[in-house]
Amino acid sequence: MTAQIIDGKAFAGKLRDKIGRVAAEFESEAGRKAGLAVVLVGSDAASEVYVRAKGRATVAANMASFQHRLPADIAQADLLALLERLNGDPAVDGILVQLPLPGELDEQAIIAAISPDKDVDGFHVTNAGRLAVGQEGFVPCTPLGCMMMLTDRMGDLSGKSAVVVGRSNIVGKPMAQLLLDANATVTIAHSRTKDLADVVRGADIVVAAVGRPEMIRGDWIKPGATIIDVGINRLPPENGAEKGRLVGDVAFAEAAEHAAAITPVPGGVGPMTIAVLLRNTLVAAYRNEGLTLPENAL
Ligand code: GUN
Numbered sequence: 631m632t633a634q635i636i637d638g639k640a641f642a643g644k645l646r647d648k649i650g651r652v653a654a655e656f657e658s659e660a661g662r663k664a665g666l667a668v669v670l671v672g673s674d675a676a677s678e679v680y681v682r683a684k685g686r687a688t689v690a691a692n693m694a695s696f697q698h699r700l701p702a703d704i705a706q707a708d709l710l711a712l713l714e715r716l717n718g719d720p721a722v723d724g725i726l727v728q729l730p731l732p733g734e735l736d737e738q739a740i741i742a743a744i745s746p747d748k749d750v751d752g753f754h755v756t757n758a759g760r761l762a763v764g765q766e767g768f769v770p771c772t773p774l775g776c777m778m779m780l781t782d783r784m785g786d787l788s789g790k791s792a793v794v795v796g797r798s799n800i801v802g803k804p805m806a807q808l809l810l811d812a813n814a815t816v817t818i819a820h821s822r823t824k825d826l827a828d829v830v831r832g833a834d835i836v837v838a839a840v841g842r843p844e845m846i847r848g849d850w851i852k853p854g855a856t857i858i859d860v861g862i863n864r865l866p867p868e869n870g871a872e873k874g875r876l877v878g879d880v881a882f883a884e885a886a887e888h889a890a891a892i893t894p895v896p897g898g899v900g901p902m903t904i905a906v907l908l909r910n911t912l913v914a915a916y917r918n919e920g921l922t923l924p925e926n927a928l
Contacts (some may be wrong), residue, residue, distance in 0.1 A: 631853060631854065631887065631888060631889070632886060632887065633857075633886040633888075633889040633890055633891050633892045634891045634892075635748070635886075635891075635893075635894055636779055636783060636858075636891050636892065636893045636894075636898060637891065637897065638775075638779065638893055638894075638898040638899055638900065638901045638902050639781065639897045640756070640898055641778070641779055641901075641902065642775075642788075642901035642904070642905040643783060643901075645902075645905040645906075645909065645928075646690070646691055646894065646905050646908060647686065647776070648928060649691045649905070649908045649909055649912055649925070649928060650690065650691040650692050651654075652912060652923070652924065652927050652928060653691050653692040653693050653908075653912055653915075654692045655868050655876070655924070656912060656915055656916065656919075656921070659919075659920045659921055660915070660921065662694075662721065662914030663692065663694040663757065664693045664694070664723050664724075664911055664912050664914075665693060665694040665696060665721045665722045665723050665724070665911075665915070666684070666688045666693060666694070666695055666696070666697075666700065666723065666725075666726065666750065666907070666908075666911045667696040667697075667716050667719075667722045667724065667725045667726070667755075668681050668684050668685065668695070668697050668698070668723075668728060669698045669700065669709075669712065669713075669725070669726070669727045669728065670697070670698070670699050670729075670813070671700045671701075671702060671704060671709065671727070671728070671730035671731055671732060671735065672700075672701070672702030672730045672733075673702065673709055674730070676734070677728045677730075681697065681728055682729065683904060684726070684904055684907065685697050685780065687904045687905075687908060688908060688911070691908045691912075692882060693908065693911060693912070693915075694721065696716075696721075698712060700712070701796060702732040702733060702923030704735075704751065704803075706734075706735055706736060706739070706740075709727075709739070709740060710739075711729070711737065713725065713740070713743045714743070714760065715743055715888070716748070717743075717744070717745040720918075722748065722917040723748060723750075723911055723912075723914040723918050724748055724749075724907075724910060724911035724914050724915075725744050725745070725748045725749065725750070725753050726750060726792050726907070727740055727741070727744070727751075733901075741753045741754055742755065746767070746768075746826070747912060747914065747917065748918075749768055749908075750768055750771075750907060750911050750914055751768070751770060751771065751797070751805070751907075751908040752767070752768035752769045752770040752771070752774075752910070753770065753799070753800065754768075757759070757769070757794065758799070758803075758804070759790070760807075761804055761807050762807060764811065765830060767846050768910050768913075768914070769804060769808065769910075770800050770801070770804045770838075771876065771902075771903045771906035771907045771910065772801050772806040772860060772899060772902070772903050772905045772906075773805035773808055773904030773905075774804075774808070774870045774909075774910075775800055775806070775899060775903055775905065775906045776805060776808075776837055776858045776860065776893065776899055776902070777808045777809070777812070777835070778902065778906070779858065779893065779899075779902065780835060780856065780858060781812070783856055783891050784835075784856055786812075786813075787809065787812040787813065787814045787835070788812070788813040788814070789813065789814070789815065790814045790815070790817050790834040790835055791814070791815050791817075791832055791833050791834045791835070792806075792809045792814040792815065792817070792833060792834065792835040792836075792837070793816075793817045793818075793819055793829055793830055793832070793833035793835070793836050793837070793838050794806045794809070794818050794837045794839065795817065795819045795820070795823075795826070795830070795836070795837065795838045795839065795845075795846065795879070796815065796819075796820060796837075796838070796839035796840040796841070796860070796879075797818050797820045798839065800841050801860055801874045802818060802820070803818070803840040805837050805839065806818045806895075809835070809837075812923035814835065817832075817833070820840070821840070826850075827847070827850045830846060830850040830851070830852075830853055831851075832852065833852060833855055834852065834854075834855055834856065835855065835856050835857075835858070836851065836855055836856075836858070836880075837858045838859045838860060838861055838878065838879035838880050839856050839879065840861065840879050841861055841863065841879065842861070842879055843861070843863035843865060843877050843878075843879070844863075844877050844878070844879070844880065844881040844882075845879055845880075845881075846879055846880040846881065846885065847881050847885075848881055848884025848886075848888055849884070849885055849888075849889055850883045850885075851885050851888035851889050852888070854888075854890045855889050855890065856889065856890055856891045856892070857880055857885055857889045857891070857892040857893065858893050858899060859878035859879055859880045859882070859892070859893050859894075859895050859898055859899065860878075860879065860899050861878040861879030861880070861895065861898060861902065862876060862878065862895055863876070863877050863878070863879070864876055864877075865877055867899045876895060876896050877895055878893075878894075878895035878898070880892070882894060882895065896921045909928050910922075913928065914928065
């Protein structure tokens with residue numbers, strides 16, 4: 631079997647177009663644009679790239695982008711004061727503090743200071759709790775994007791056996807919750823799991839989010855499984871190249887011989903994350919204005 635490639639870039643592009651159209655409708659109804667505030671502390675090169683990309687995507691989707699760049703040595707109290715101001719700003723529907731934070735800043739306290747109703751990253755404990763008990767809230771962007779691609783590809787996931795490899799708060803745990811809500815039978819595997827290959831061999835759905843390059847091998851894959859690879863790892867440079875290749879947590883070429891469908895790296899899950907961030911911001915905007923999002927709009 632040779633797997634179909636799940637084109638995350640194309641999928642995300644369609645979602646972003648749809649968001650742009652609904653955001654224009656929101657603007658005409660509300661008399662203002664939906665707004666996303668992104669806070670970047672310090673000058674981490676990768677974070678700079680992500681934040682710029684988020685700003686561009688926000689504007690391209692007919693929303694307002696507010697970027698706050700702060701020095702790496704900012705006092706915790708000053709950052710908390712900015713978040714307090716953004717929480718109270720009616721032009722701001724979503725707030726995202728780019729992680730990781732530099733220095734001594736207390737990440738948990740900073741996430742906790744974002745209003746749960748503007749927490750479009752879905753990282754606040756209130757939103758984690760809402761997801762756990764099945765209440766409406768914000769779901770972290772990467773797992774929600776994975777779920778959209780899975781249901782688009784497979785339809786009903788009821789009774790499917792799903793293995794999530796990785797147990798982070800940002801991807802693994804919320805991914806497992808979403809699969810469970812969709813009536814899949816879910817296993818969360820991690821670095822201490824015994825016989826991981828055998829656990830993965832039982833899965834109709836594999837979501838890999840461990841951050842280890844090409845750890846999941848082709849002969850671990852059940853024939854006909856669907857594979858979502860969240861990992862983005864850069865290998866050491868070869869043959870005098872300046873940069874190494876980007877690979878996922880799954881050995882792509884091997885796995886593609888067994889799977890029915892698989893996301894590539896790059897071009898799979900990655901592009902979905904920003905698209906879902908825009909989606910969450912627009913959902914926040916409708917809620918904040920007390921307006922009803924058109925049925926099945928997003
Ligand atoms: N750093 C890397 N990815 C993310 C993300 O999705 N949200 C935030 N806030 N920081 C990140």
